[in-house]
Amino acid sequence: MEVITGSCRLGLWFVHAAWGGNRVYRVRFAREGLPGGDVPVPLRRYCAGMREDLTTLESPATEADTVTAAVYRAVRRVPYGETATYGEIAALVGTAPRVVGMAMAHNPTPLVIPCHRIVARDGIGGFSPELAIKEHLLAMERENARKNRRV
Structure with missing residues (x-):
């Protein structure tokens, strides 16, 4: 292809x-x-x-039998307009929050694997190349989810 x-x-x-x-x-x-x-x-x-x-949309990053691919599959299940913490994803997969953070930092297909929805326990967490992109995406999804609830 x-x-x-x-x-x-x-x-x-x-x-x-x-x-x-x-x-x-x-x-x-x-x-x-x-x-x-x-x-x-x-x-x-x-x-x-x-x-x-x-x-x-599919991402090849979710297909392997690895902890990182399991993290990516769990992140894909976080609904539009919602967030989960690194710790919550780690608990689902059976790993440490730091491992989840490393997987998010190396995500080859952001948006398809919505790493912007994964936040720190006490704040927004990180995002490459700019934290402002994560803030923009979360605000856009929150607003759309809010509009959808009103309809």
């Missing part, structure tokens, strides 16, 4: 993606867009601020 690369806007940033079909291989955040292709429709809609279910 051909791997396509492209980008779309997310607030002040761009989301760069490499994908084929519904399989996303890489997601990165940058200040400038990529020339050429777009990103998969669900990802584009999500980045445009729409409530979108990204579980329709």
